[in-house]
Amino acid sequence: MDRLLDLRDRLLANQSFQRWASRFALTRPIARHRSRALFDLCAGFVYSQVLAACVRLELFEILSEGPQELHPLARRLGLAPDAATCLLDAAIALKLVSRRGHLRYGLGELGAAMVGNPGIAAMVEHHAMLYADLRDPVALLRGEPAGRSLAAFWPYAEAERPEDLDADSVAAYSRLMAASQPMVASQILDAYPLRRHRCLLDVGGGEGAFLEAVAAEVPGLDLMLFDLPAVAERAERRFARQAATERIGVFGGDFLKDELPRGADIVSLVRILHDHDDARVLTLLRAARRALPPGGTLLLAEPMAETPGAEPSGGAYFGFYLLAMGRGRPRTPAQLAGLVEEAGFEKPHLQTTGNPLLTRVLTARAPGEVSDKVSGRASGR
Numbered sequence: 001m002d003r004l005l006d007l008r009d010r011l012l013a014n015q016s017f018q019r020w021a022s023r024f025a026l027t028r029p030i031a032r033h034r035s036r037a038l039f040d041l042c043a044g045f046v047y048s049q050v051l052a053a054c055v056r057l058e059l060f061e062i063l064s065e066g067p068q069e070l071h072p073l074a075r076r077l078g079l080a081p082d083a084a085t086c087l088l089d090a091a092i093a094l095k096l097v098s099r100r101g102h103l104r105y106g107l108g109e110l111g112a113a114m115v116g117n118p119g120i121a122a123m124v125e126h127h128a129m130l131y132a133d134l135r136d137p138v139a140l141l142r143g144e145p146a147g148r149s150l151a152a153f154w155p156y157a158e159a160e161r162p163e164d165l166d167a168d169s170v171a172a173y174s175r176l177m178a179a180s181q182p183m184v185a186s187q188i189l190d191a192y193p194l195r196r197h198r199c200l201l202d203v204g205g206g207e208g209a210f211l212e213a214v215a216a217e218v219p220g221l222d223l224m225l226f227d228l229p230a231v232a233e234r235a236e237r238r239f240a241r242q243a244a245t246e247r248i249g250v251f252g253g254d255f256l257k258d259e260l261p262r263g264a265d266i267v268s269l270v271r272i273l274h275d276h277d278d279a280r281v282l283t284l285l286r287a288a289r290r291a292l293p294p295g296g297t298l299l300l301a302e303p304m305a306e307t308p309g310a311e312p313s314g315g316a317y318f319g320f321y322l323l324a325m326g327r328g329r330p331r332t333p334a335q336l337a338g339l340v341e342e343a344g345f346e347k348p349h350l351q352t353t354g355n356p357l358l359t360r361v362l363t364a365r366a367p368g369e370v371s372d373k374v375s376g377r378a379s380g381r
């Protein structure tokens with residue numbers, strides 16, 4: 001197999017072969033497809049900046065009001081007509097915008113999806129920090145990053161005592177997580193039926209957006225949230241504003257040092273493990289195992305490496321994102337399953353999610369029989 005692949009590589013690198021392949025009718029579509037894929041890799045950062053400009057200028061919100069003519073649209077964007085045309089042409093090429101009748105512009109198929117998912121716009125905005133940190137990717141790989149913006153944005157990644165982080169330090173990332181949580185929550189709720197449980201403890205639950213979605217969909221379930229004290233306070237304030245979330249117990253602490261609250265028959269870790277190295281993941285999984293009764297369930301949800309059809313997301317995007325952040329790595333379902341079993345759970349089961357690019361879901365049971373006596377009533381901090 002290796003010899004065959006070597007031969008293929010030599011052929012693909014050969015300029016005469018490339019020229020022949022682009023002329024021969026049977027290989028031409030493949031050659032075009034490959035050269036487009038390579039071009040997209042070279043130009044990807046430009047596409048991202050076109051998207052960033054659209055988001056920053058609120059182009060999709062403006063077009064969601066209906067198709068617009070160039071001059072009034074350019075005025076609302078605060079751009080000269082030529083600059084607006086440049087942005088709109090780029091956005092059309094990227095399917096973010098489309099041409100409509102009477103020389104007007106409307107949403108494109110990808111731009112329309114942006115309107116329904118404000119979390120994507122929030123992610124795009126915060127990518128300004130990622131671009132800055134990736135300015136010199138080789139320096140980053142050598143441990144001499146050009147910038148440390150993401151490490152500052154996620155201060156718990158490197159903090160000696162994350163439990164001492166104050167309200168200001170956790171505000172920006174907590175807001176971003178809450179904005180992007182709804183699209184993740186719907187994937188989890190569709191993949192795994194929480195109705196069979198009595199009480200869910202969401203560990204690293206942020207300011208509570210996931211539990212809010214759970215409360216709306218599974219009204220009978222008792223709920224608990226554990227996060228750093230400053231984040232837990234944000235969750236308490238958020239829940240105080242929502243009638244549907246009255247029965248949520250909120251706990252502040254460090255999940256790597258403190259015991260997790262008891263009483264839940266299911267513990268969730270949503271977008272948590274990829275932030276940490278294996279040793280910390282094991283500490284956390286063991287804490288979850290101690291918090292659960294025999295037969296209790298662990299639910300892990302996060303984007304995973306080597307996801308069929310979404311390979312670049314885990315392998316490239318999250319790999320470099322977490323490198324810039326300074327801690328953690330994307331893991332395959334098998335790597336996560338290995339850690340889960342090492343922490344004392346039974347063999348995990350990979351649930352089917354509708355959009356595995358956003359998140360995959362792994363569940364595992366603590367050994368032993370489920371007891372009817374497990375009470376889920378949550379008490380506050």
Ligand SMILES: C[S@@+](CC[C@H](N)C(=O)[O-])C[C@H]1O[C@@H](n2cnc3c(N)ncnc32)[C@H](O)[C@@H]1O
Pocket residue numbers: 156162170177178181203204205206207209210226227228231253254255256269270271272275
């Ligand atoms: C990437 S965010 C995910 C938030 C939420 N689960 C979601 O998906 O929206 C990671 C969360 O873990 C929390 N966290 C990080 N280190 C922690 C620690 N040592 N103890 C408690 N919570 C921690 C952060 O405050 C943050 O809310």
